[in-house]
Amino acid sequence: MHSAAIPAPVRIVHIGLGAFHRSHQAWYTYHASDAAQWGIASFSGRRPDAAETLAAQDGLYTVVQRSGSGDTFELVTSIVEAVDGADLQRLMELVAAPETAVVTLTITEAAYAQYETNGVGLEASTPLGRLVLALAARREAGAGPIAVVSCDNLADNGQVTRKAVLALAAWPAGQAGPFAGLADWIDGNVSFVSTSVDRITPRTTTSDLELVAEACGYRDAAAVITEPFHNWVLSGSFPAGRPHWEDAGAVFVDDIExxxxxxxxxxxxxxxxxxxxxxxxxxxxxxxxxxxxxxxxxxxxxxxxxxxxxxxxxxxxxxxxxxxxxxxxxxxxxxxxxxxxxxxxxxxxxxxxxxxxxxxxxxxxxxxxxxxxxxxxxxxxxxxxxxxxxxxxxxxxxxxxxxxxxxxxxxxxxxxxxxxxxxxxxxxxxxxxxxxxxxxxxxxxxxxx
CATH class of the missing domain: 1.10.1040.10 (N-(1-d-carboxylethyl)-l-norvaline Dehydrogenase; domain 2)
Structure with a gap:
């Protein structure tokens, strides 16, 4: 497995590296007409396995579109860096970089529910906690506005994310020192985009990996199986720009509900x-x-x-x-x-x-x-x-x-x-x-x- 193309610069940071991210947001980015300008750095969730597997392949992986009549295979190159989610320092560096324009999330509904039910504070062990710490680093760097895009199955997920992030940024531990005023800065500089995502992506099996090896002639431990259907509806602003996702069929609307x-x-x-x-x-x-x-x-x-x-x-x-x-x-x-x-x-x-x-x-x-x-x-x-x-x-x-x-x-x-x-x-x-x-x-x- 190899790609001769020069990797795109990192301009998107993703939290929640998994099969759905690879079959959806990364796939849409790969199919944008300006994909060469929009590399993704993807951070894993609870465990580092997905990042380690993908990093060993230089971010390359195969999307297998499986219809009732057969399979098609496509090598996707939009993920240019795969990182262990526990590497908070690298996350902060990338979100603080002025070139980074978008942060996308697939952290599952439970990550938001954990915040709602347990009142989890500003902790680096939670996806939203890491996001807030990374946004604090961006403020400190003076890197300017950025868009946060939730791709989880929540009604009005952009506003759910905004509410959680602002509450965490205003947590008692953030009232003094480097986090003082962070919630106000986020409110004025971070847009929270709501989305509806749709593409059935089951877990990849060993037999799926063997099929890819036989059909493509290379071993791919990060291949994903998905259906031909795909849908992405987004509502919100991107103050620092975004890829031309509409080239792959994404739809931008005023009212997403x-x-x-x-x-x-x-x-x-x-x-x-x-x-x-x-x-x-x-x-x-x-x-x-x-x-x-x-x-x-x-x-x-x-x-x-x-x-x-x-x-x-x-x-x-x-x-x-x-x-x-x-x-x-x-x-x-x-x-x-x-x-x-x-x-x-x-x-x-x-x-x-x-x-x-x-x-x-x-x-x-x-x-x-x-x-x-x-x-x-x-x-x-x-x-x-x-x-x-x-x-x-x-x-x-x-x-x-x-x-x-x-x-x-x-x-x-x-x-x-x-x-x-x-x-x-x-x-x-x-x-x-x-x-x-x-x-x-x-x-x-x-x-x-």
Whole structure:
């Protein structure tokens, strides 16, 4: 594997180096007409493995676009530096450099939830803490304005990031010394761009790496598998410039909320339903779960509810049909266990807005409530699960009957547990899932409504 081109200068810093970043933001940058001016320095998250693997390949990696009919292979060169996320000094140096214009984030929803629920202070061990320290270095260097772009699945993710960053910058430890006035500087010099991102990117397997070696003639330990579909909608300003991402299909809008909701509810919401009900019913991948009539019916029911609260201009029926095709691509082994992580965070964004809207309209919101009940059924049967509130979940699972339901609902949002009617509704839906036939693999070929 090699590239004769001169590496682009670092002008983008990314926090959260993983497969999705490589298949999405880095891929879009590679396909920009001015890509030669926009190199990316990508910092890993919890572990250094991804950075070490990519650094050993000089940042080069293969994107495998996998459709139902075959694969295409592309060598991407936009990541010019891969760095261990623990290297705070290098992060500060790069963010403080006047040439750096953009910081992008894929730190998962749980990183923001950790700040919200635990009030984490200005610590270099957290992604947002490292970002604030790096922005402090930029202020100290007099490097000027910069854009921060959240690419995580959060409604209004730019403003969520802004709120968290400003609060951390104003933390008591930052009221004196080199951090005095930092929050005010960030407020005046850092733009926070909201985005909606969409490209299914499952974990790469050993067999995937062997396929790349056979097809391309080189070993690539950092290859990523993704679908041909890709979508990126952005809203906000870039005071120091940005790549021509629109060349690869990115869309820039004034009002991003409808696009965010369409993606969070229809794609991510369906993923959660398939993950929790599918895992409970013995399936391993999205395609398998979609072929199960019980899981598919739950998705359609939730989509019907969500569609009532989305503008018709977004062509919801076409979007649903496209999702069914994407989810049904059995050549993309999107594992449900990966999607099932961090449920207490994801349910707040995927199920609750639709549930609240339906109940406000005088309807029960069974589709949204069923997502929560499926999560509970999954937790009750799972040997292992990952969640920022795992210890509290285990304590709740030690309870029985209605007490267990109430305790789990409180972890999603405390107010839910105080709603007796909702507790009864979710308990009944969970019981219905538990008693559904476990061998039902009917194709459920009804077209998306």
């Amino acid at each position: 409808p696009y965010e909701n369409r993606k969070l509810w229809l794609l991510n919401g369906a993923h959660s339903i398939l993950a929790y009900s599918g895992k409970f019913r013995g399936h391993e991948t999205v395609a398998e779960a979609l072929s199960d009539g019980v899981c598919r019916a739950a998705v359609e029911e939730f989509w019907d509810e969500a569609a009532r609260h989305l503008p018709a201009s977004l062509m919801i029926r076409d979007y649903r049909l496209a999702l069914l095709e994407r989810f049904g691509n059995g050549r993309i082994a999107h594992h449900l266990a990966q999607i099932a992580m961090d449920g207490t965070t994801k349910l707040r964004m995927r199920a609750l807005p639709v549930l609240n809207a339906e109940r406000a309209a005088g309807r029960p919101g069974d589709g949204a409530a069923r997502m929560i009940s499926a999560w509970m059924a999954y937790l009750s049967s799972a040997e292992e699960f990952q969640d920022p509130r795992a210890a509290e979940i285990r304590a709740a699972l030690a309870l029985e009957g209605r007490k267990r339901t109430i305790a789990l609902m409180a972890l999603v949002k405390p107010e839910l547990a105080a709603d007796a009617d909702l507790v009864t509704q979710i308990s009944s839906l969970q019981a219905a899932l538990i008693t559904s036939p476990t061998a039902d693999f009917s194709p459920f070929d009804q077209a998306a409504r």
